[in-house]
Amino acid sequence: MPHTADRLTALAEGMLGRPMPIRIRAWDGSEAGPPDGPTLVVRNRRALRRLLWKPGELGFARGWVSGDLDVDGDLYEALGRLTGVALHRDEPVPGAGRVPAGAVTAAARARLADRARRTAAALRPIGEALTLTGLPLPPPAPAEEVRRRHGMLHSLRRDQEAIRHHYDVGNDFYALILGPSMVYSCAYWDRPDATLEDAQRAKLDLICRKLALRPGMRLLDVGCGWGSMALHAAEHYGVQVVGITLSREQADLARKRVSEAGLTGRVEIRVQDYREHADGPYDAISSIGMAEHVGRVRYREYADTLYDLLRPGGRLLNHQISRRPAPDEEAYQVDEFIDRYVFPDGELAPLGSTVSVLEEAGFEVRDVQALREHYATTLRAWVANLEAAQPQAAKLTTMGRVRVWRLYMAASALSFEQNRIGVNQILAVKTPESGRSGMPPTRVL
Incomplete structure (x- = not known):
């Protein structure tokens, strides 16, 4: 049976749709991924539950702030590799020029279609994710997070x-x-x-x-x-x-x-x-x-x-x-x-x-x-x-x-x-x- 890190890497690559750009070390000490550069440390199953309940940036942030996720090695290089994937997949290319007339609606439709494809891809390995996370309840957000806000925006x-x-x-x-x-x-x-x-x-x-x-x-x-x-x-x-x-x-x-x-x-x-x-x-x-x-x-x-x-x-x-x-x-x-x-x-x-x-x-x-x-x-x-x-x-x-x-x-x-x-x-x-x-x-x- 694959080590935990191999399973985490396969799960991440299935959701990203491309090779994992950074090495992963799981809570059982197993490692997988590129041998060079920094390592993303997944300290416990709770880190994975955070990512499962809030896929993407907020889930990662909650894992990082709580200490469930960490980086062994150069933080800048780790973030650069991870954001390089995000930039390639989701972000407009800086300096790409003016947007032609009518492209806004087309771009919105394309984003919705891409989101639907990514959601479907994320759901396919859901059984594997639940197996790895253990009890699939959402962990509480770290105390440093703002959750309640009062009054109208910018009052x-x-x-x-x-x-x-x-x-x-x-x-x-x-x-x-x-x-x-x-x-x-x-x-x-x-x-x-x-x-x-x-x-x-x-x-x-x-x-x-x-x-x-x-x-x-x-x-x-x-x-x-x-x-x-x-x-x-x-x-x-x-x-x-x-x-x-x-x-x-x-x-x-x-x-x-x-x-x-x-x-x-x-x-x-x-x-x-x-x-x-x-x-x-x-x-x-x-x-x-x-x-x-x-x-x-x-x-x-x-x-x-x-x-x-x-x-x-x-x-x-x-x-x-x-x-x-x-x-x-x-x-x-x-x-x-x-x-x-x-x-x-x-x-x-x-x-x-x-x-x-x-x-x-x-x-x-x-x-x-x-x-x-x-x-x-x-x-x-x-x-x-x-x-x-x-x-x-x-x-x-x-x-x-x-x-x-x-x-x-x-x-x-x-x-x-x-x-x-x-x-x-x-x-x-x-x-x-x-x-x-x-x-x-x-x-x-």
Whole structure:
């Protein structure tokens, strides 16, 4: 009779419709699959039950977070092999060109037909799967997963709960990952010997220069995090800053940092939703890694609100992760793992959609800078920090939370490297009726 690992490999290949790209080690110590590279460790039958009840990404995530699944070897290589299969089978090829008229409906039909074929293929070995899993009851989801949500999507209350799920897991935990900069967004690696701290400082300075900050100006930092942008702008550019966040833990540490820097009179940190902020006009607004939380249903409101808060001639720097356009945007669904474990209710939009909504709100978009490769490098630095401090991080939160962040950041690094997602700085101006934008005639910053 075949070893357990052989049976698992045959089962996986039957569901995938192609050879298993990674070696498997089962709970009985047996192994099967490619001899080179990393190994997927299936620690117990419960891991298989998770995959049986939630085939695909969410089942894998639950197995990983709970520790029922693990990787022996290079995590990046393992994820790269596994996502390579997923990309080949399910995802549109990046850069494949424009979708012809009528192709959306055809693509939707093709996806449904493919899903039906895959479902049938998955059902054929169901007897084998049940034999391997033992008692076929669904295991409970790990405690780190968000299951209950209150209120309408992107209401004030629900957005507050979502933000606190992600950010209020402990400032000390984030400090281990982010380092002294406490900047939780893509760094700007402007020289080969730069450290993470150097690159985050360069990113903050790049934004200040794009906004043309000068002493006496008023800056609103939307989604201010732990106050790093506000501190940099006030200290190095002499501006008055108001930073807003929905995370009380972030606000507490940001205020402490402001006080320690002697900038209390020049930086104010508030726990406040952008929709409730009415203290304009501002000379400039920075929104760094915040718009991903806004959602499609609120994005025009977000753009309108920021436009109204700026004075004529004021600038907005919108730093935001983007996704590739989907063949059928109405059928687009958020990533299940990210939605359940990392950023509840977060949504990514294509770059073109973001630019269009900003223009519809009245902004003149003057510059777009892609930083995709920079984010991959940033994420790898964060993963290295987390791995180096894993025991301490687990004491500060839970081992499940540590596993969530490690998987999320490593997988995200690969997504940026593979051009499945990007990140862009959009510089926009509230151009006055005179048409004088105040922008320099060249792109030298």
